[in-house]
Amino acid sequence: MFHMGWFLGMGFGVYGWNQPWSGNVASDIANPQLFVDMATSLERAGFDYMMLEDSSVIPDIYGGSLEHSLKVGVVRHDPMPLVPLLAAATSKLGIVATAATTFYPPFLAARLMNTLDHITKGRVGVNLVTASPHAAAQNYGLDKHVEHDLRYEMADEWVQVVKALWDSWEPDALIMDEERGIFADHNKVHRVDFEGQFYKSRGPLNTVPSPQGRPIICQAGGSAAGRNFGAKHADTIIAAVVGVEEMKAYRDDISERMISFGRKPTDVKVLFLISPIMGDTEGEAQAKADRMAAAQAANLEGNLAAMSYFTSMDFSKFDLDAPMPDLSKNNGHQSTMNDYAKSGPTLREIASKHRTVESIPLVGTPESVSVQMGEAMEYAGGDGFLIGSPVTRKSITEVCDGLAPALRRRGLIRSSYSYDHFRDNLLEF
Ligand SMILES: Cc1cc2nc3c(=O)[nH]c(=O)nc-3n(C[C@H](O)[C@H](O)[C@H](O)COP(=O)(O)O)c2cc1C
Known part of the structure; x- marks a missing residue:
């Protein structure tokens, strides 16, 4: 069996602007209902998680102008406030929102993710990115963005602080003894006093330990520095590579790096991006792919x-x-x-290449696509797939009510969830 996730490549942004099947996108801007509907569908389909991309900039690099971005609607609302809404509509699905380590002060992020882990009852994850545009860095007061590999060095230290803050309460520090009038054992709540090269934090967190203790960490980004970061810290890695050979090489490479960091390769789930194009018949799917x-x-x-x-x-x-x-x-x-x-x-x-984000091209009926997915996963030895298709209610239905049942009939994905917490379901197989 393998795992499934959906990568929402435009975060809490605009999906389907000026495209067919976009619903009432023009009047529904910033309406969370599409995402709520999607979360319930993904849970019906047995997905591990829904992952919301994010960025902090309206790109103006192309032509030195905002014109192109604003013509096509490149905006992003903050994904974090969506998390509790998605959690309220579901009970098992993992919910991952993106945060840029370069811009989030570690204490703010540790406290936010701890709180969201409580609200989601142990189903939150954070996708850690370092972000790339200078304009984003300038929005947060930097003159320009930090150099690529240095960003990852900073991110590495950032995670150390955040984990130390999450661990600043021992798991049994909360006593809640009303008779004795003791809420928590002060001997089990510790200052962190982290002082690194880039970050400092005193601690402890002023929140109680959350259901998962440490929310799930997701990572994307395949440079050597990015892979090391993922191999060291992530619970799930999302990868966009081309072809089964590269999928296999990627998974093997991550496993080797994990071992060198003293981790077990099975501690991380590597999911590969795909954008299946499906129709009722092979011909219909191919015609759609050609269009x-x-x-x-x-x-x-x-x-x-x-x-x-x-x-x-x-x-x-x-x-x-x-x-x-x-x-x-x-x-x-x-x-x-x-x-x-x-x-x-x-x-x-x-x-001018056709560029859906995909590790293997998948065109066909739900049945034939499910067969190809099974074969690719068996060969590559990965842990599952991440759908990166454009989001419309139609594409959600194609995947959740066409593809997922076909995968389930082949015993390739779960038919129900065994656990309440995101990590437990992710690590189940
Ligand atoms: C599937 C996938 C999802 C990503 N999501 C985000 C995102 O939400 N926000 C972001 O700033 N970068 C995102 N990235 C970019 C990576 O996190 C990373 O910053 C980028 O790939 C550069 O890293 P690299 O040089 O290590 O490849 C994503 C990349 C991939 C492959």
């Missing part, structure tokens, strides 16, 4: 804007018919750009 590829190829501007965002470099300035500039050491998303660079000889070709 999507054509639309993507025609959207050169959108693709160049995305690449500008990932690299913090203005792609409107490059010659489209020249080879892709070497961006392997850019200060943004290094692994994402390495994958892009592999997809064609010229920038024009690279920017």
Whole structure:
């Protein structure tokens, strides 16, 4: 059996603006109901978690202007307040929201995630990113963003502080003895007095230990520094690589790194991104895939804007018919750009490739897609998949009421949850 998650690639943002099947998106901006409906569907389908991406910037790198971003609706509301709403509508689903370590003071994050772990009754997770655009850093008062590998060094120390704060109460510190009038044992609540190279915190947390003790940590980002960070700290890693060979290599690489950090490879679940395109028949699915590829190829501007965002470099300035500039050491998303660079000889070709986020291309009926997923997972030795498809109520239904039952009929995903807490379900198999 493997695990399933859904990556909401636009966080608490706008889904389906000006697209078919988008519902009432124009009047429903910032309405949480789509996400609540989605959470209940994912739980019906037996998913481990729903993961909300986040960023803190309206990108203006492409063409040096906000124009493109505001034409297509690149906005993000804060995902954290969504978490309790999603938890209230569900009882087993894990809920992961993204936080940038570079910008969140560790104490604020430790306290927030502890509180959310209580409110969700042990079902919260945090996706730790270091963020990339300079503009985001400037929103938080920095002159420019921190260099790529240094960001991960800082993130590593950040996690140490946060974990120390989560552990600042011993698990049995809470006594709640009304007769003796003792709420907690002060001998079991400790100052942290963390003083590192980048962060300082006194502690203890002024909250009580949460159901999971430490909320789930999720990580994405495949550079060497990113992989080390995930191998050291994450409970689940989400990966966007291309093809089963790379999936296998990624899982093996994470396992090796985990062992070098003294962890068991089974302590982390590596989920690979897919965006299945499904229809009632193979022909219908293929026709849909062809339409999507054509639309993507025609959207050169959108693709160049995305690449500008990932690299913090203005792609409107490059010659489209020249080879892709070497961006392997850019200060943004290094692994994402390495994958892009592999997809064609010229920038024009690279920017006009059909680019759903996917580790294996999946086109077919729910039945045939479920077979391919089973085969790929068996070969790659990963722990499951993360759906990265565009979010509409239609795509949610295709996955939750078409694909998930097909996977379940093959015994590939769970038919019910064994536990109440996110970590216990995640580590069950
Ligand atoms: C599946 C996936 C999800 C991601 N989600 C976010 C996100 O929500 N916010 C963000 O700032 N970066 C996000 N990223 C970017 C990574 O966290 C990371 O910052 C980026 O890939 C650069 O890391 P790298 O240079 O190690 O590849 C995501 C990346 C992947 C592959």
